[in-house]
Amino acid sequence: xxxxxxxxxxxxxxxxxxxxxxxxxxxxxxxxxxxxxxxxxxxxxxxxxxxxxxxxxxxxxxxxxxxxxxxxxxxxxxxxxxxxxxxxxxxxxxxxxxxxxxxxxxxxxxxxxxxxxxxxxxxxxxxxxxxxxxxxx
Amino acid sequence: xxxxxxxxxxxxxxxxxxxxxxxxxxxxxxxxxxxxxxxxxxxxxxxxxxxxxxxxxxxxxxxxxxxxxxxxxxxxxxxxxxxxxxxxxxxxxxxxxxxxxxxxxxxxxxxxxxxxxxxxxxxxxxxxxxxxxxxxx
Numbered sequence: 001x002x003x004x005x006x007x008x009x010x011x012x013x014x015x016x017x018x019x020x021x022x023x024x025x026x027x028x029x030x031x032x033x034x035x036x037x038x039x040x041x042x043x044x045x046x047x048x049x050x051x052x053x054x055x056x057x058x059x060x061x062x063x064x065x066x067x068x069x070x071x072x073x074x075x076x077x078x079x080x081x082x083x084x085x086x087x088x089x090x091x092x093x094x095x096x097x098x099x100x101x102x103x104x105x106x107x108x109x110x111x112x113x114x115x116x117x118x119x120x121x122x123x124x125x126x127x128x129x130x131x132x133x134x135x136x137x
Numbered sequence: 138x139x140x141x142x143x144x145x146x147x148x149x150x151x152x153x154x155x156x157x158x159x160x161x162x163x164x165x166x167x168x169x170x171x172x173x174x175x176x177x178x179x180x181x182x183x184x185x186x187x188x189x190x191x192x193x194x195x196x197x198x199x200x201x202x203x204x205x206x207x208x209x210x211x212x213x214x215x216x217x218x219x220x221x222x223x224x225x226x227x228x229x230x231x232x233x234x235x236x237x238x239x240x241x242x243x244x245x246x247x248x249x250x251x252x253x254x255x256x257x258x259x260x261x262x263x264x265x266x267x268x269x270x271x272x273x274x
Contacts (some may be wrong), residue, residue: 033203034212038219039234041178043269054229059274065169074169080240082175083247088268095271097176097234110220126185131225132180134214134232137196 012064037072038100038135042110045128054125055093062096065118072096091115093126106133174209175237175272177246182265183230191262192230199233202255207242208235230263243270 015065045056062076079090100106109115183191199213212234216227237243246252 032210034210037212038217039212039214039232041217041230041234041269069194073169073171075174075176075236075271075273077176077273080175080270082177082240082243082270082273085268087266088270090270092269095176095269097178097271099212103219106217106219129224131222131226132178132229132232133217133219133227134234135217136212136214 004106019101028098034073034099035136036101038103038106038133040100040106041132041134042096043089043130044094044096044126045091046125047127058094058122058125061118061122062094065096065114066098067113068109068114070100070109070112072101072105073099092130103135171210171236172273173238175240175270177237177243178269178271179233180226180229180267181231181233181263183262184264186230195231195259195262197258198255199231202233202251203235205246205249205251206236206273207246207249209238209242210236217238229267240272262266 044058046058048054053078059076066074066076075095077095079092079095082088082090084090098109100109159245174202181195183195185191196213203211203213212232214232214234216229219225221227233244237246
């Protein structure tokens with residue numbers, strides 16, 4: 001248990017020192033709590049959800065989009081096979097979550113040429129997009 | 138630049154060694170890419186969005202909920218002050234994102250007594266919840 005704690009501490013210190021997310025000290029449960037961050041989560045619904053070539057193109061373009069310098073952490077995914085419940089939305093095609101240090105970095109991302117090029121080249125693929133931007137309280 | 142890279146490497150190694158998320162090697166842009174994870178993102182709409190006591194209760198309860206052992210990383214937030222655009226949904230009250238190593242850990246979380254207690258004690262506060270579960274491709 002002591003070893004595990006010291007590893008977490010080290011990991012947090014390393015990320016903070018690298019100018020990445022200022023990870024807070026471990027909570028009572030020992031997990032990593034992300035603080036001082038803006039979480040930008042985008043869900044895409046493809047016009048043709050069963051078109052594997054479209055899905056592949058979008059995923060590949062999203063991976064390219066991660067080159068924007070202000071992005072500090074990311075996860076690109078598809079719906080998980082979790083239980084179907086009323087409250088769970090499994091209908092989207094692709095999930096794209098990126099984390100910035102602050103709103104200024106998110107704003108810079110919106111007008112970054114890599115981002116505008118991504119929208120120009122790929123927006124014909126999707127019928128709907130929902131974006132959620134969250135900052136810690 | 139060399140220093141920065143070695144810090145990221147160290148941070149990633151530390152987190153992996155601690156049995157947390159297997160962070161992939163940095164991408165070309167230098168950010169941390171989360172892989173081998175299930176991202177569980179929940180948005181809550183309070184019945185009374187302007188009731189600060191209700192919001193405070195929910196935030197406090199969500200922080201308690203982080204004690205579930207299978208949670209590896211988390212972010213609790215509120216809508217950011219980002220630009221109003223058609224695609225951005227700023228209407229929710231609270232954002233709760235937790236990351237698991239895999240679906241089994243998410244399934245265990247759903248039936249954890251800490252989670253069922255959270256739902257029992259707080260579900261009267263919200264009118265709507267949307268959950269998105271994503272796994273990497």
